[in-house]
Amino acid sequence: MARRALITGITGQDGSYLAEHLLREGYEVWGLARGQANPRVSRMRKLLADVQVVRGDLLDQGSLISAVERVQPDEVYNLGAISFVPMSWEQAELTAEVTGMGVLRMLEAIRVCSGVSRGGTAAGGQIRFYQASSSEMFGQVSETPQNERTGFHPRSPYGVAKAYGHFLTQNYRESYGMFAVSGILFNHESPRRGAEFVTRKVSLGVARIKLGLADELRLGNLEARRDWGFAGDYVRAMHLMLQAATPEDYVIGTGRMKSVRELAEAAFAAAGLDWERYVVTDQALHRPAEVDLLCADPKKARVQLGWEPTVSFDELVALMVESDLRLLSDGGDPDQDSSWP
Ligand code: NDP
Ligand code: GDR
Secondary structure, eight states, rough: OOOEEESSTTTTTHHHHHHHHHHTTTTTTEEEEESSHHHHHHHHHHTTTEEEEOOTTTOOHHHHHHHHHHHSEEEEEEOOOOHHHHHHHHHHHHHIIIIIIHHHHHHHHHHHHHHHTTTTTTEEEEOOEEEEGGGTTTOOOOOSSBBBOOOOOOSSSHHHHHHHHHHHHHHHHHOOOOEEEEEEEEEEEOSSSSSHHHHHHHHHHHHHHHHTTOOOEEESOOOOOOEEHHHHHHHHHHHHHHHHHSSSOOEEEEEEEEEEHHHHHHHHHHHTOOOGGEEEOOGGGGSSSOOBBBOOOHHHIIIIOOOOOOOHHHHHHHHHHHHHHHHTOOOOOGTTTOOOO
């Protein structure tokens, strides 16, 4: 019988790549989708016709229990979240509820449906659980690069909510013997990245300028440095973590850091343009508290999981710029969420 996976956040970037990966691996894939007329669900269905949809919301405990009861998954990947850091200051409570408490609700749904009692650490149930933790938990870093033992100092309500989910996942593993793990993933991008994140904002901006649809690109802090990889590589790591003999947390990243300035330079150069002619900095796009730099030490994942990234920073930037040039040349509208390469 095919193994069965349930993915929350199926309409997001990672949900789509993970679903494709698991379908290739022979899984029966189910996606949890919210809302009664969510346009992102139809976009997902166009790309991933073989994914089955179950309705549910990370804000609604009962819906998660029903979803787990219905799907009877072998593996649950909790990717659903409010994931855009600036939004977490504007809607801090909602971020805590979805990105933080949502983890508690999903773990409880699994615990209840697996018959794991509060009384002890017994069997821990059969369902394996993956939590999408984030390098944003490191925040103001105490050491570079960051590994699984680096302390957390989150700098946004999003980072704080992720830290709660991270510790809770660890706690359910220790309290109930559940196979529950967190992947501490550094920034990963793709042509399916939401247009609000800086890499996609830049690749779309470059494409618009190249095609004469815009004449400038407004950005915030150009000095922030991140460890950027390709999302397709990172979802393989999620799957590998759930196939390991023991439940453990892993840092996933490339180990290389670039600044937003270098990102802009590379993206404009990929289209034969000089970034300095078009990029305008805007103080309004700076954050109340910034994460200055993040850089992964992914050694544990390499040694224990055999995981390695396959796409370099320059390849990733070129891939995204080419994809957006194609999308806009074909009349696609990224703001309408209608197309997905
Ligand atoms: P996206 O923002 O692309 O996707 C987020 C998903 O969460 C969407 O499918 C969205 O569905 C869903 N969602 C939002 N609110 C709810 C809710 N109340 N109940 C159920 N689902 C909900 O994120 P990514 O794919 O980039 O990231 C996946 C996960 O990994 C997230 O948890 C993110 O925080 C985390 N992460 C991402 C990194 C990255 O660089 N991409 C790095 C580290 C961690 P809807 O269509 O309904 O809005
Ligand atoms: P991040 O990604 O906050 O790291 O979170 P984002 O791409 O939004 O920002 C990266 C860095 O770029 C700087 N920046 C800008 N960012 C945006 N969005 N728009 C701008 O115009 C701009 N100008 C400069 C930011 O200040 C920041 O320093 C992502 C999300 O996917 C999270 O969900 C995930 O957990 C982390 O990556 C790891």
